[in-house]
Amino acid sequence: MKVSRTIEAVRLELAPHRSGSIGLVPTMGALHDGHLSLLRAARAECDTVVMSLFVNPAQFGDESDLASYPRDEEHDLAAAKEAGVHLVFAPSAEEMYPPGFQTWVEVTELGSMLEGRFRPGHFRGVATVVLKLLVIVRPDRAYFGQKDAQQVEVIRRMIHDLALDVELRVVPTVRDADGLAISSRNGLLSPEERQRALALPRALATKDAERARELLAESNGLEVDYVELAEFDPLVLAAAVRVGSTRLIDNVPLEGGHG
Numbered sequence: 001m002k003v004s005r006t007i008e009a010v011r012l013e014l015a016p017h018r019s020g021s022i023g024l025v026p027t028m029g030a031l032h033d034g035h036l037s038l039l040r041a042a043r044a045e046c047d048t049v050v051m052s053l054f055v056n057p058a059q060f061g062d063e064s065d066l067a068s069y070p071r072d073e074e075h076d077l078a079a080a081k082e083a084g085v086h087l088v089f090a091p092s093a094e095e096m097y098p099p100g101f102q103t104w105v106e107v108t109e110l111g112s113m114l115e116g117r118f119r120p121g122h123f124r125g126v127a128t129v130v131l132k133l134l135v136i137v138r139p140d141r142a143y144f145g146q147k148d149a150q151q152v153e154v155i156r157r158m159i160h161d162l163a164l165d166v167e168l169r170v171v172p173t174v175r176d177a178d179g180l181a182i183s184s185r186n187g188l189l190s191p192e193e194r195q196r197a198l199a200l201p202r203a204l205a206t207k208d209a210e211r212a213r214e215l216l217a218e219s220n221g222l223e224v225d226y227v228e229l230a231e232f233d234p235l236v237l238a239a240a241v242r243v244g245s246t247r248l249i250d251n252v253p254l255e256g257g258h259g
């Protein structure tokens, strides 16, 4: 497995692999079973698998959220190697946002609803970094988790609107045995907060917005940001809650779709 820190190095590294298919799995590291599921899907479908590992400052509104985001590059590189990744792109913030950077991608409507209302600028940061990763890696397929349903929708819209030549692949949400969707942020929960957080998947499992709102309103120690039906592909019941200082999002598809 190779690790590249610069855009130029990625391009040189991938040049001999362009005759086969290339899959890109964008991550912010702190790899868990959800990421591994994306990597497995990419391995199964692509000749060369590229994983990006970049905690994207542009998608964090809050300095303290960015500062507390878990980072463990040594563990991530070992896990990526184990998962059969061929190339990890782990750039610095300066490599991705050089001095004077001022070009942004805004998916206007989809980026400002739901999560966008609570995290202004978040999807602008996501869309911009994903477009830049797509331009750098030029994959045939890019892999994203259904866990972040709105992110998938924003990226699908961007790919369509900008006529990007890449296939979007969506992988079902991976959950722990207790039902909590796996997230890099779960490690920030105390054992007691984690118990309280279980109200989120339980509420969503009803697949009924009203009932889910009631269940979350009744549960102690959770602040609800929203519980909404979202007309994504597939239709989902999506919610965001705060448990202590940790914010969790989750969703369940309501029709067919990706788990």
Ligand code: AMP
Pocket (backbone or CB within 6 Å): 026, 027, 028, 029, 033, 034, 035, 037, 038, 143, 144, 145, 146, 147, 148, 171, 172, 173, 174, 175, 181, 182, 183, 184
């Ligand atoms: P992140 O590192 O949190 O930015 O996530 C990188 C990718 O992994 C995104 O496409 C996420 O949607 C996906 N992902 C995160 N958690 C899960 C999960 N529990 N199941 C499936 N995909 C996930």
